[in-house]
Amino acid sequence: MEFGVIVHGGAWDIPDDAVENHLCGVRAACKLAYDFLEDGTSAIDAAEACVRLMEQDPTFDAGKGSFVNQLGEVEMDAIIATDEYRIGSVCGIQNVFHPISVARKIMDTTKHVMLVGEGANIFAREQQIPECNPEDLLVGRELQRYHAIKEMKHFEPKEAFGSYQKTNGMGTVGCVCLDKSHNIAIAVSTGGTPFKRPGRVGDTPLWGSGGYVESIGGVAATGYGEDLMRVMISRQSIDFIRKGYSPQEAADLAITLLGEKVNGLGGIIILNEKGIGFSFNTPRMAYAFRSSDDDSISSGINPNNDN
Numbered sequence: 001m002e003f004g005v006i007v008h009g010g011a012w013d014i015p016d017d018a019v020e021n022h023l024c025g026v027r028a029a030c031k032l033a034y035d036f037l038e039d040g041t042s043a044i045d046a047a048e049a050c051v052r053l054m055e056q057d058p059t060f061d062a063g064k065g066s067f068v069n070q071l072g073e074v075e076m077d078a079i080i081a082t083d084e085y086r087i088g089s090v091c092g093i094q095n096v097f098h099p100i101s102v103a104r105k106i107m108d109t110t111k112h113v114m115l116v117g118e119g120a121n122i123f124a125r126e127q128q129i130p131e132c133n134p135e136d137l138l139v140g141r142e143l144q145r146y147h148a149i150k151e152m153k154h155f156e157p158k159e160a161f162g163s164y165q166k167t168n169g170m171g172t173v174g175c176v177c178l179d180k181s182h183n184i185a186i187a188v189s190t191g192g193t194p195f196k197r198p199g200r201v202g203d204t205p206l207w208g209s210g211g212y213v214e215s216i217g218g219v220a221a222t223g224y225g226e227d228l229m230r231v232m233i234s235r236q237s238i239d240f241i242r243k244g245y246s247p248q249e250a251a252d253l254a255i256t257l258l259g260e261k262v263n264g265l266g267g268i269i270i271l272n273e274k275g276i277g278f279s280f281n282t283p284r285m286a287y288a289f290r291s292s293d294d295d296s297i298s299s300g301i302n303p304n305n306d307n
């Protein structure tokens with residue numbers, strides 16, 4: 001392909017009544033990135049714009065709509081990177097609409113790769129990234145979930161990713177873009193897991209776990225972060241590509257490995273010049289993709305392309 005994009009909107013037990021919003025959200029983000037890439041925009045700019053759109057969509061567990069932690073607060077993580085090992089990552093940031101753009105500024109303007117917590121907020125202020133009120137990121141659905149979980153005797157965040165319960169609306173967002181100059185970029189953003197401990201960081205902002213990219217391909221992950229980071233799923237996927245597997249084969253192998261090694265639950269998307277791949281072992285994952293070889297966007301949410 002000359003250029004292309006794949007997007008995910010989270011891998012978990014997406015309830016039936018949230019399917020439409022998830023599909024609309026990933027398709028809109030995919031279209032935005034594809035149109036940019038067609039116009040000659042760089043992969044990194046297209047990837048940032050794509051994730052920003054999903055961060056402002058309250059359907060997803062990223063930006064507005066994020067889960068709240070045990071204190072009832074939103075703490076977000078994000079990563080953005082190019083295939084030249086330029087990386088920006090942010091953990092536990094609060095009160096900004098677009099963590100992905102903070103990550104981008106870290107990549108573009110500092111010598112660092114990752115900033116966390118209050119330090120990340122100080123940096124965002126210095127960069128004149130607009131701050132918002134904590135309530136601006138909170139949606140009623142998440143407040144209700146917070147109170148419901150607080151009432152529970154026992155809550156296991158991993159269960160939200162399997163087929164154990166129906167909880168409305170959650171899903172990290174991510175994308176991989178290839179531009180006309182053969183550059184690949186990844187961007188991933190999340191509010192983490194429900195009722196997480198304050199300070200908990202998942203896979204998303206960790207290079208090689210939530211995302212990874214080299215010239216041979218880019219990967220973005222989603223799912224139960226503690227499992228994804230144990231197997232460094234994104235880096236594993238690219239190692240399969242290096243061994244000669246196609247993006248689809250690499251995606252399937254990485255998800256099999258996730259299940260076999262740590263009984264993990266999650267999904268990944270992969271893209272390189274040879275093609276697109278995606279795989280998940282959760283009940284559903286929202287995804288959309290289009291390469292320059294395709295006439296239109298493909299999207300889905302159920303296993304086996306059964307939509």
Ligand SMILES: NC(=O)C[C@H](N)C(=O)O
Nearest residue numbers: 171172192202222223225
């Ligand atoms: N919804 C998600 O994908 C959550 C994210 N992977 C985390 O564990 O923080």
